[in-house]
Amino acid sequence: MDNKRINILLVEDEGNVADLIKEMLKKSNRGDFNIEGVSTLKEAMGKLEENKFDAVLLDLNLPDSKGLETLDKMRSIVCNIAIVVLTGLDDAGTALEAVKKGAQDYLMKSEVSFPLLVRSLQYAIERNRIEEALRESCETLEEKVKERTRQLSESNRLLTKEIEERKKKEQELRVAYTKLKETQSQLIQAEKMRMVGMLASGVAHEVKNPLAIILQGIEFLEKRVDSYDDNIKLTFNVIKEAINRADSIVKGLLDFSSISQLEVSKVDINSLLEESIFLLKHQFDKRQIKVTKEFSDNLPSLYIDKNRIEQVFVNIFMNAAYAMEKGGVLKVRTRLSDDHLRLIVEVEDTGCGIDENIIDKIFDPFFTTNRGKGGTGLGLAIVKNIVEMHGGEIEVSNKEEGGVRVIVVFKIGGR
Amino acid sequence: MEKKRVLIIDDEKSFTQMVKLNLEETGKYIVRAENDGAKAIEAAREFNPHIIFLDIVMPDVDGGEIAQKLRADTNLAKIPVVFLTAIVKENEVDSQDGIIGGNPFIAKPVTTQKITDAIEKYTQGVDRQ
Numbered sequence: 094m095d096n097k098r099i100n101i102l103l104v105e106d107e108g109n110v111a112d113l114i115k116e117m118l119k120k121s122n123r124g125d126f127n128i129e130g131v132s133t134l135k136e137a138m139g140k141l142e143e144n145k146f147d148a149v150l151l152d153l154n155l156p157d158s159k160g161l162e163t164l165d166k167m168r169s170i171v172c173n174i175a176i177v178v179l180t181g182l183d184d185a186g187t188a189l190e191a192v193k194k195g196a197q198d199y200l201m202k203s204e205v206s207f208p209l210l211v212r213s214l215q216y217a218i219e220r221n222r223i224e225e226a227l228r229e230s231c232e233t234l235e236e237k238v239k240e241r242t243r244q245l246s247e248s249n250r251l252l253t254k255e256i257e258e259r260k261k262k263e264q265e266l267r268v269a270y271t272k273l274k275e276t277q278s279q280l281i282q283a284e285k286m287r288m289v290g291m292l293a294s295g296v297a298h299e300v301k302n303p304l305a306i307i308l309q310g311i312e313f314l315e316k317r318v319d320s321y322d323d324n325i326k327l328t329f330n331v332i333k334e335a336i337n338r339a340d341s342i343v344k345g346l347l348d349f350s351s352i353s354q355l356e357v358s359k360v361d362i363n364s365l366l367e368e369s370i371f372l373l374k375h376q377f378d379k380r381q382i383k384v385t386k387e388f389s390d391n392l393p394s395l396y397i398d399k400n401r402i403e404q405v406f407v408n409i410f411m412n413a414a415y416a417m418e419k420g421g422v423l424k425v426r427t428r429l430s431d432d433h434l435r436l437i438v439e440v441e442d443t444g445c446g447i448d449e450n451i452i453d454k455i456f457d458p459f460f461t462t463n464r465g466k467g468g469t470g471l472g473l474a475i476v477k478n479i480v481e482m483h484g485g486e487i488e489v490s491n492k493e494e495g496g497v498r499v500i501v502v503f504k505i506g507g508r
Numbered sequence: 509m510e511k512k513r514v515l516i517i518d519d520e521k522s523f524t525q526m527v528k529l530n531l532e533e534t535g536k537y538i539v540r541a542e543n544d545g546a547k548a549i550e551a552a553r554e555f556n557p558h559i560i561f562l563d564i565v566m567p568d569v570d571g572g573e574i575a576q577k578l579r580a581d582t583n584l585a586k587i588p589v590v591f592l593t594a595i596v597k598e599n600e601v602d603s604q605d606g607i608i609g610g611n612p613f614i615a616k617p618v619t620t621q622k623i624t625d626a627i628e629k630y631t632q633g634v635d636r637q
Binding site for chain 2: 294297298300301302304305306307308309310312313316336340347
């Protein structure tokens, strides 16, 4: 402890005890202590407000306050001062209680001696100082922890926000990328079709003109040659049939290749399907095919080439009819996808199904199981092309219970 | 009965030769073939046909242009013109009911029957001297 003078406030109503203590402290040859004495709590409070003291020697039983209450009142005024409680022999318990409640030490009045008094005061002051320092650093620490926590939660909040924003941006980027890819493949597809179109026109012109000449020539010869010879008749017929076949292939090729130009308009898909079904009524009746329609009535209009899409469904329905030569049921259903972004047309038949070995090839150009009967193998290739030019999809599969299911999916809101 | 005069304008010489043979074989028509599109109008004026069959795709002149010139000529405007072409798409013929740009339309290869049907259909009631 340094040599600064120590200011003590003595609060004691018993005059002899007070005098004894004052005497002892004054005897201190180093003159370390300034002591002031009062005999009531009220006076003590007054003194404490006026001056700064290092320690209080406090008798708990004063004329204006008794017991632990005296300590409480004192502490409520000055929380950071060392307090040494003075107590009688009979009241050691209260003194101990006082230490627990914040007094730094206690002294038995009967045992007070100079060394004990000085040591007790010095210890009390020092303990109070340490407690005070501890409290302060505790508070600082808490403050620091609070501040740090606040900073952390703030940066955490910012980070979370940034992560969310990044996620959103990434999602947007992904969507944009997909759209770009789609547009690109559509452009490539359109350009391919344009090239095929030019090629097909050229082929058509160069093939159809010779075919026209052959046909005219055959017709002329037919009239001049002996028509009673069956083999000659057969030969003419075979040649004419071959001309027809070559002609329908070229026509199909022209049709296949002209899909790059769509005439898009607003179309109600249900009415379009009704019309396509009506066009084939005779074909269905002839084969005793029953048509059931399950049309959703809250579908948005599609922006499509009406004639082309009609061609698609007529083709699909005709394939179903061919598969049900001995009768069956054709089910046509329209609905919205769950996410409301696509319109789905489902066509199901109860026909003979498609051989699983060839189901992957049915959309290939020139693939046909019907070559002898006039099939060119371009029908479904054209269907697929038309649907894809509209940005749609087509899927054909065998049903478990037999028959074929065709699903055509259109994007809502144009192509 | 007077034979009908049929003018056929097509750069495919073999084709026009065959059509001429087949039509004249019927005994009902006189056919003149013109294989140079540039001489189409001149041929029409000289021959004064009841009907003209006109190829659309030819090397120097477009069949459509010839049709316009024919229509613009007061003496020739009333002669029915039927287009012949190799580059026709089936769905076009169907959707347009066989008529393109106001003119009837036949796709190659074509049978003699189709040609005679067209002649009879489009020359009905048209009187030409």
